[in-house]
Amino acid sequence: xxxxxxxxxxxxxxxxxxxxxxxxxxxxxxxxxxxxxxxxxxxxxxxxxxxxxxxxxxxxxxxxxxxxxxxxxxxxxxxxxxxxxxxxxxxxxxxxxxxxxxxxxxxxxxxxxxxxxxxxxxxxxxxxxxxxxxxxxxxxxxxxxxxxxxxxxxxxxxxxxxxxxxxxxxxxxxxxxxxxxxxxxxxxxxxxxxxxxxxxxxxxxxxxxxxxxxxxxxxxxxxxxxxxxxxxxxxxxxxxxxxxxxxxxxxxxxxxxxxxxxxxxxxxxxxxxxxxxxxxxxxxxxxxxxxxxxxxxxxxxxxxxxxxxxxxxxxxxxxxxxxxxxxxxxxxxxxxxxxxxxxxxxxxxxxxxxxxxxxxxxxxxxxxx
Amino acid sequence: xxxxxxxxxxxxxxxxxxxxxxxxxxxxxxxxxxxxxxxxxxxxxxxxxxxxxxxxxxxxxxxxxxxxxxxxxxxxxxxxxxxxxxxxxxxxxxxxxxxxxxxxxxxxxxxxxxxxxxxxxxxxxxxxxxxxxxxxxxxxxxxxxxxxxxxxxxxxxxxxxxxxxxxxxxxxxxxxxxxxxxxxxxxxxxxxxxxxxxxxxxxxxxxxxxxxxxxxxxxxxxxxxxxxxxxxxxxxxxxxxxxxxxxxxxxxxxxxxxxxxxxxxxxxxxxxxxxxxxxxxxxxxxxxxxxxxxxxxxxxxxxxxxxxxxxxxxxxxxxxxxxxxxxxxxxxxxxxxxxxxxxxxxxxxxxxxxxxxxxxxxxxxxxxx
Numbered sequence: 001x002x003x004x005x006x007x008x009x010x011x012x013x014x015x016x017x018x019x020x021x022x023x024x025x026x027x028x029x030x031x032x033x034x035x036x037x038x039x040x041x042x043x044x045x046x047x048x049x050x051x052x053x054x055x056x057x058x059x060x061x062x063x064x065x066x067x068x069x070x071x072x073x074x075x076x077x078x079x080x081x082x083x084x085x086x087x088x089x090x091x092x093x094x095x096x097x098x099x100x101x102x103x104x105x106x107x108x109x110x111x112x113x114x115x116x117x118x119x120x121x122x123x124x125x126x127x128x129x130x131x132x133x134x135x136x137x138x139x140x141x142x143x144x145x146x147x148x149x150x151x152x153x154x155x156x157x158x159x160x161x162x163x164x165x166x167x168x169x170x171x172x173x174x175x176x177x178x179x180x181x182x183x184x185x186x187x188x189x190x191x192x193x194x195x196x197x198x199x200x201x202x203x204x205x206x207x208x209x210x211x212x213x214x215x216x217x218x219x220x221x222x223x224x225x226x227x228x229x230x231x232x233x234x235x236x237x238x239x240x241x242x243x244x245x246x247x248x249x250x251x252x253x254x255x256x257x258x259x260x261x262x263x264x265x266x267x268x269x270x271x272x273x274x275x276x277x278x279x280x281x282x283x284x285x286x287x288x289x290x291x292x293x294x295x296x297x298x299x300x301x302x303x304x305x306x307x308x309x310x311x312x313x314x315x316x317x318x319x320x321x322x323x324x325x326x327x328x329x330x331x332x333x334x335x336x337x338x339x340x341x342x343x344x345x346x347x348x349x350x351x352x353x354x355x356x357x358x359x360x361x362x363x364x365x366x367x368x369x
Numbered sequence: 370x371x372x373x374x375x376x377x378x379x380x381x382x383x384x385x386x387x388x389x390x391x392x393x394x395x396x397x398x399x400x401x402x403x404x405x406x407x408x409x410x411x412x413x414x415x416x417x418x419x420x421x422x423x424x425x426x427x428x429x430x431x432x433x434x435x436x437x438x439x440x441x442x443x444x445x446x447x448x449x450x451x452x453x454x455x456x457x458x459x460x461x462x463x464x465x466x467x468x469x470x471x472x473x474x475x476x477x478x479x480x481x482x483x484x485x486x487x488x489x490x491x492x493x494x495x496x497x498x499x500x501x502x503x504x505x506x507x508x509x510x511x512x513x514x515x516x517x518x519x520x521x522x523x524x525x526x527x528x529x530x531x532x533x534x535x536x537x538x539x540x541x542x543x544x545x546x547x548x549x550x551x552x553x554x555x556x557x558x559x560x561x562x563x564x565x566x567x568x569x570x571x572x573x574x575x576x577x578x579x580x581x582x583x584x585x586x587x588x589x590x591x592x593x594x595x596x597x598x599x600x601x602x603x604x605x606x607x608x609x610x611x612x613x614x615x616x617x618x619x620x621x622x623x624x625x626x627x628x629x630x631x632x633x634x635x636x637x638x639x640x641x642x643x644x645x646x647x648x649x650x651x652x653x654x655x656x657x658x659x660x661x662x663x664x665x666x667x668x669x670x671x672x673x674x675x676x677x678x679x680x681x682x683x684x685x686x687x688x689x690x691x692x693x694x695x696x697x698x699x700x701x702x703x704x705x706x707x708x709x710x711x712x713x714x715x716x717x718x719x720x721x722x723x724x725x726x727x728x729x730x731x732x733x734x735x736x737x738x
Contacts, residue, residue: 073643073671080640082633082676096672104640108672264451271449271473274442302442303465303477307451 001065001090003037005057007101010078010086013057016206016232017046018075020053027117032068033075034116035088037061045119046071051199052119052235053206065090066113069097073108119235122226126191128162128184128218132229135216136207137335138169138180139200141360144333145178146171146197154241157194160218164190170246171197176326177246177363178333193220194243199236206232250363251349254342256318258287259355260311262331262339265295268307269331272297273324275305282367283324287313297324320346321367327352330362370434370459372406374426376470379447379455382426385575385601386415387444389422396486401437402444403485404457406430414488415440420568421488421604422575434459435482438466442477488604491595495560497531497553497587501598504585505576506704507538507549508569510729513702514547515540515566523610526563529587533559539615540566545695546615546732547702562589563612568605575601619732620718623711625687627656628724629680631700631708634664637676638700641666642693644674651736652696655688656680666693689715690736696721699731 017033024030027049034045039061045054067090078086083102090097096107130138139158147155152174159170167182207216210229217228220238227234272283275297286294293311298304320343331339336354343350346369352362386402393399396418403414408430414423436459447455452471459466465476499507508527516524521543528539536551576585579598588595589607596603641652644666655663662680667673689712700708705723712719715738721731 070671076643077640077674080636082636103677104637104675106640106644106672106674109670267449267451268473271446271475274445275475301478302439303475305446305475306473308472 001035001037001067001097002063002088003042003059003061004085004087005042005059007078007081007084007086009057009059012209013042013044013055013231014071014075014078016055016209017044017053018071019202019205020048020051021046021071022048024048029068029111029115030117031070031072032111032116033071034066034068034113036066036113037088038064045116047117047119047235049117050196050237051202053202053232054119054235055232057231067097067110068113068116069108069110077106077108120224122219122224122235123221124219126189126220128167130167130182130184130216130218131213132207132210132216133213134182136204138167138182139204139207141333141362142169142171142178142180143197143200143204144171144329145173145176145362147173148197153239154194154243157196157239158200159192159194159243160220161192162190170243172244172246174244175323175365176330177249178330179246179250179361179363181359191220192243193225194239194241195225196236196239199225199234203227203234206234249349250361251342251344251351253344254351255316255344256287256342257314258293258311258341260293260309260339260341262334262337264309265293265339266328266331268295268309269324269328271307272305273328275299275302276324280367281323281325282321283327284319284321286317286319287311288317289313318343318345320350321369322350322364323367326364330364334362370404370406370436370466371432371457372411372428372430373454373456374411374428376447376450376453376455378426378428381578382411382413382424382600383440383444383447385424385578386413386422387440388571388574389417389420390415390440391417393417398437398480398484399486400439400441401480401485402440403435403437403482405435405482406457407433414485416486416488416604418486419565419606420571422571422601423488423604424601426600436466436479437482437485438477438479446475446477489593491588491593491604492590493588495558495589497536499536499551499553499585499587500582501576501579501585502582503551505573507536507551508573508576510702510731511538511540511547511549512566512569512573513540513698514542514545514731516542517566522608523563523612526565526608527569528561528563528612529589530561531559539612541613541615543613544692544734545699546618547699548615548619548730548732550728560589561612562594563608563610564594565605565608568594568603572596572603575603618718619730620711620713620720622713623720624685624713625656625711626683627662627680627710629662629678629708629710631703631706633678634662634708635697635700637664637678638693638697640676641674642697644668644671645693649736650692650694651690652693653688653690655686656682657686658682687712687714689719690738691719691733692736695733699733703731 036043042059081101086101099106161168169180219226284296293309296306330352338355340353405412411428450470455470468475530537538549586597653665662678665675699721707724709722
């Protein structure tokens with residue numbers, strides 16, 4: 001194996017895959033990156049057996065081949081190289097790969113590519129197509145609401161529900177829930193599956209580094225999903241189990257609808273958060289006519305805080321108490337300035353929406369009074 | 370107590386003192402900030418009994434007074450206030466202070482100022498005057514070399530040695546040593562004392578926030594030191610004990626002198642650091658005529674790395690092995706681009722200097738071969 005490539009491409013290609021190869025003690029080869037040099041270019045792959053990532057960069061290939069190299073060493077090292085041009089050569093009589101750039105010469109021990117686990121192929125029968133920017137927004141507005149540990153496996157994933165021309169993406173930890181609806185092109189089949197939240201977090205990172213607004217293809221089959229972009233692909237197992245029927249807890253009417261400025265409210269909630277009761281995190285919201293929102297918290301040890309901010313109230317005066325983490329998470333993940341809260345009474349779930357849009361909702365269970 | 374001040378001043382004044390008031394369980398009042406409103410302005414103080422910090426801001430005082438308030442709550446809170454003007458009022462019939470800004474109203478529980486420990490006064494007999502920018506540079510070039518735990522108390526401080534018109538500042542952990550000499554004005558007396566490294570780190574933070582190049586006065590007596598700036602003062606106990614006679618280990622001659630570019634070397638050392646032996650951190654430096662520096666590391670598990678960089682060699686060819694942390698620390702804390710290394714043989718201490726300057730040295734013990 002022998003090829004030359006450009007430092008910037010190399011860094012980009014390696015960074016996306018190196019994150020996945022952790023410190024795996026039982027299967028040390030998983031700490032390596034698989035490098036494959038072929039006609040079409042240079043491919044880097046890594047897997048932790050749950051998620052697999054592949055990236056592809058351009059380069060001049062003098063001799064095709066494949067090998068595996070410790071991920072942390074290789075990815076850490078290339079950033080310091082002095083020149084743009086980097087040569088790789090697998091040495092014939094040792095188990096080392098030689099990397100040269102200017103007056104620098106590095107030899108890294110390798111392991112055979114034959115020992116590296118295969119990243120399973122996903123059939124390309126079922127496909128959903130989106131733009132990278134669209135998928136990025138769908139993820140950023142939903143996945144923060146999922147459970148990140150595995151206490152309830154089916155809630156530690158993002159729920160994809162595909163029907164005709166609609167993708168519905170849902171994440172919940174059972175105290176709050178984010179739902180995004182997205183009109184897609186030409187979906188023929190109904191389908192639904194749960195993608196691990198760690199996969200979606202990795203996907204978000206890859207998307208955030210994709211410069212142009214290109215197409216992402218999502219392929220799925222019974223136990224696997226594949227996110228295919230032009231320079232990278234992410235493969236993951238799916239979570240077994242049924243996603244809870246969350247639609248029944250989404251209120252279909254409300255008695256109070258409040259429109260307000262997100263940033264002003266975020267500041268007031270953060271200030272109030274310093275005065276909440278330990279372990280309860282209770283911030284009180286009161287909506288009083290004409291058009292005032294009171295955001296309050298009180299704590300017998302520290303004191304109390306009250307901010308009065310402008311809003312527009314339709315319907316009845318009302319009040320509700322939220323765990324401040326939940327409402328802050330919801331507000332901070334919205335890109336719009338003007339936000340809507342809909343509620344009926346202090347003990348029923350309330351819903352955050354984006355003004356003039358019906359494709360998104362963030363539901364929060366209140367703290368009962 | 371009743372006063373009005375500007376949010377930006379408040380944030381600045383509180384931030385410097387709030388850091389010092391930690392979670393002190395045995396003496397909870399130390400978690401508070403002392404606020405004193407008097408004719409001259411508003412003063413904030415905090416102490417952890419080792420270090421005391423006072424800051425002063427301007428404001429309109431309607432009623433003089435003093436009180437203590439939980440540091441974390443107050444400092445965390447003021448950043449979110451909606452308006453520039455902030456009013457403080459100590460409520461007569463409760464133990465609360467009321468803070469208002471626009472439509473926001475906050476009440477924070479207080480504790481009497483009488484219970485707050487006094488920050489000791491330091492006699493103003495012995496004084497050393499510097500500019501803030503000068504002291505900032507002296508600290509940044511030295512204190513990183515000290516021990517930050519208390520395993521050897523006298524080495525967990527910065528050594529100030531004042532003689533006639535020279536301030537010598539030293540820090541060492543016994544494996545490496547930084548010494549900075551600084552010509553001062555009108556010192557009459559000889560003196561030396563050891564200031565805890567934590568004090569100097571706090572001082573560095575305060576200096577980095579001082580906008581203008583103003584005067585710092587350093588006052589000292591047997592057990593105390595005071596750093597006095599116009600808007601802030603820092604008071605600290607001194608470390609008891611004798612500072613080791615470090616001058617005897619500083620080599621007075623060398624056989625090889627190498628001049629090189631700091632940034633190029635830093636990159637090569639960082640790349641080599643990925644190939645050092647675990648727990649040894651050994652990077653090999655070879656100086657070969659004409660004018661080449663080889664920076665190398667090798668590890669039987671991972672592989673090896675070699676960078677050849679340009680340098681200017683005077684004297685003999687030579688080689689030496691350093692713990693990469695030590696040489697990186699030294700290089701990264703220098704502001705100059707061109708750096709000098711002086712050494713005699715692979716087993717004797719080597720010295721980093723700044724080209725054309727004699728006021729600074731950074732000594733490193735090599736790894737013996």
